[in-house]
Amino acid sequence: MxxxxxxxxxxxxxxxxxxxxxxxxxxxxxxxxxxxxxxxxILVACTATGSAxxxxxxxxxxxxxxxxxxxxxxxxxxxxxxxxxxVPTRLKEQVTLRGLFSALRVQLETCLxxxxxxxxxxxxxxxxxxxxxxxxxxxxxxxxxAFTTRLRVRVQNSLDKKIEEYIQ
Numbered sequence: 001m002x003x004x005x006x007x008x009x010x011x012x013x014x015x016x017x018x019x020x021x022x023x024x025x026x027x028x029x030x031x032x033x034x035x036x037x038x039x040x041x042i043l044v045a046c047t048a049t050g051s052a053x054x055x056x057x058x059x060x061x062x063x064x065x066x067x068x069x070x071x072x073x074x075x076x077x078x079x080x081x082x083x084x085x086x087v088p089t090r091l092k093e094q095v096t097l098r099g100l101f102s103a104l105r106v107q108l109e110t111c112l113x114x115x116x117x118x119x120x121x122x123x124x125x126x127x128x129x130x131x132x133x134x135x136x137x138x139x140x141x142x143x144x145x146a147f148t149t150r151l152r153v154r155v156q157n158s159l160d161k162k163i164e165e166y167i168q
Contacts, residue, residue: 012112
C-alpha cells in the first residue's frame with residue numbers, strides 16, 4: 001500500500017493503531033476477568049451448603065476429607081479475592097472501554113479511507129476531534145493488574161497481524 005501524501009495520514013494512522021491496540025487490550029482483559037469470574041462462581045457453587053451434601057461422600061475417606069477441606073478453603077479464598085478485586089466492576093469497565101475504542105477505531109479507519117480515496121475534507125479538524133476522543137478514552141482506562149507483560153505482547157502481536165492484513 002502506498003502511503004497517501006496527505007500530511008494527516010501518518011498521525012491518523014498512529015492514532016488508529018493506538019485505538020485498535022486499546023480495543024484489543026480491553027477485549028483481552030475482559031476475557032481474562034470473565035474466566036476468573038466463571039471459575040470462582042463454579043468453585044463457590046460447588047462448595048456451597050447445598051453442594052456440601054455431595055461432599056459428604058468424600059468425607060467418609062480420610063483422603064477425601066482432606067481434599068474436600070482443601071477445595072472448600074480454596075473456594076473461600078477465591079470468593080474473598082473475587083470480591084476484593086471487584087471482578088464484576090472490572091468486567092463492566094472493560095466492556096465499556098472496548099465499545100468506546102471500537103467505535104473510535106472505526107471512525108479513524110473511515111477517515112483514513114477517505115484520505116486514501118482522496119475525498120476532499122478537512123482532515124485536520126477530524127484528526128483533532130478524534131485525537132481528543134482518544135485522549136479522553138485513554139484517561140478512562142486505568143492500569144489493570146491482569147494486563148501482564150505477556151498479555152501485552154500477545155495483544156501487540158495480534159494487532160500487528162491484523163494491521164498487516166489490513167495494509168494488504
